[in-house]
Amino acid sequence: MRVRYESIARQGAARRGRLHFPRGTVETPAFMPVGTQATVKTLDPVEIETAGTEILLANTYHLYLRPGHERVQRLGGLHRFMTWSRPILTDSGGFQIHSLAKLNRIEDSGVAFQSHLDGSRHHLTPELATRIQIALGSDILMAFDTMSPYGASPERMRADMERTTAWTAQCATVWQAEGDPGSNLFGIVQGGFDPALRRESVAALAALDLPGYAVGGLSVGEPMELALAMLDETVPSMPADRPRYLMGVGRPQDILEAVDRGIDLFDCVLPTRNARKGSVFTSRGKLVVKNSIYAEDERPLDPDCTCPVCRRYTRAYLRHLFQAREILGLRLASLHSLSYYQALMSGIRSAIAESRWPEFKRATLARLEGTE
């Protein structure tokens, strides 16, 4: 039983839906926190779920290197290993090879690289990337892709897109033959910043009839307006009966704009990574916890938030924890920011279902930018 996308409501291009997995349903638009090394940094699974999370992302590259996908498989798969019973999406490892590993070379067969942990040499192919994700037991496997850097030449953008299409077909063959019947392979639309290439990519991937599709290769250094313009060119031609996932995006503002263009799934490290640096997301924009103006501020981080952190702790205490470099500060800031993101997604879903999406989007952006 592959994932089924149930359409609940639409307003303009914005979609309110539901994904049905054997491991549970996911209300969309949905945000997936990033659990790189089989843990969403600083948080435990109960907190992640209580924050409103129905699906999370884990990184194939990291888990392949440590503790190893075969070890995870012997331990019963990633869900059991990290005690998370709801759906998990794993990326293909391609992006981390680009951003973390020492990249040796990209060939038609795959990518040769050296581990950022110990320098050991590896060769990741579409087949291996798929088998790793099958071993991990992912609910959504991402096809192995290669992306074009911002500013790449037209030739490079075409080559990356065509290679991604070819690799996706190879991934699909392995997944269909060896994957769990409840698992789902998503293809990744590439094509750099050329609308025609993007549409060509969509058409080629749609022909593979995959359970879902992602937009990749955005949020790589370009202005957000350009990324949104690419969505405008890409999303309308993506299959409407399949979930659409915008990889690695983004800030609350970006999520609002992408939902407005028909995106259903998001992942981003921002809520948890920024929190660990002492910057949290609130309904009025970002708040830098260590700022001395909060030293005796007894308000919660976000007076409009009902998360466990905002119900219990003051800005003054959070500020002290960061000043004193206490781990509890990292935890509480992460839990708040993830809760804020999930509350934002819940608000988005209600607004679309209740036909008040444009007003919700406008009011939320105004509050975020202090122009309310």
Place this chain on the structure above:
Amino acid sequence: MRVRYESIARQGAARRGRLHFPRGTVETPAFMPVGTQATVKTLDPVEIETAGTEILLANTYHLYLRPGHERVQRLGGLHRFMTWSRPILTDSGGFQIHSLAKLNRIEDSGVAFQSHLDGSRHHLTPELATRIQIALGSDILMAFDTMSPYGASPERMRADMERTTAWTAQCATVWQAEGDPGSNLFGIVQGGFDPALRRESVAALAALDLPGYAVGGLSVGEPMELALAMLDETVPSMPADRPRYLMGVGRPQDILEAVDRGIDLFDCVLPTRNARKGSVFTSRGKLVVKNSIYAEDERPLDPDCTCPVCRRYTRAYLRHLFQAREILGLRLASLHSLSYYQALMSGIRSAIAESRWPEFKRATLARLEGTE
């Protein structure tokens, strides 16, 4: 209303009791986790309480320097600041000045020192140490004392003991005049490793009729047998109707031996500090989480433990978290070890109440040391 010690049972010198504070009761013998900077490192207050904690310790020296006792007072006191509603014991700051600060000099009036944070100069007196603890809102304030290093001369040991006695009287004057009616000043028995000096210290402090007494100056590098011999010489002359607190001790074995000699209260950084280094306490002794033999071990850290960590996570996952340097590993190890300590204290209390203390002590020690 000062704290009242209710005697529930005795077996030999071991005491099963209950401390009645305005902020709640504490079943004794009790273990206090150390919340140095207004947080028990890595844990939140709900976890601390769920682990079985009824009272915790915070460090006056740290809180005086950061965020400052006057700031904590303006924020409603330490309980409100850190959201812990049960009793709190604060130490006097003396020990941390010795162990952390750059000590300038000890005089009859107090101690001059430089902050370990920024080198700023401070002068801590018995009066100031008491006022800081009053400002924090502690349920148990510790008298400002000075201890003798292991190997100190007889003259030094006498001088430290006499100075401690004089300072304790000064603390008592401030506390009686300015302290909250529900607060309690505990005196600290000193006297180094000279039994006669220890007994002289007890007699001098008992004359002050304080709500409780602690044994200080032990666990400073001497063999544990010598510390226990000092308890043998000291505890029998301590007031039987007041709680007795052994400061900074210790390993599970040490706690068993000290309970056997009539101690009611303990604090120690070992469960949380060792956990952060990847070494946890179990009913069979210590377990080094990162050890490669646990890489695919699906058992809980301690199969005899019912804590939230042992109910949910495998050794294999904990080992991965430590290998990957993930904060969740520090959290789970800390929560387990604190839970183990509190379960040990609960077992001790039941054994004394049910007149099976000697057998319990013998069997627990045998399990801990693998000689069962």
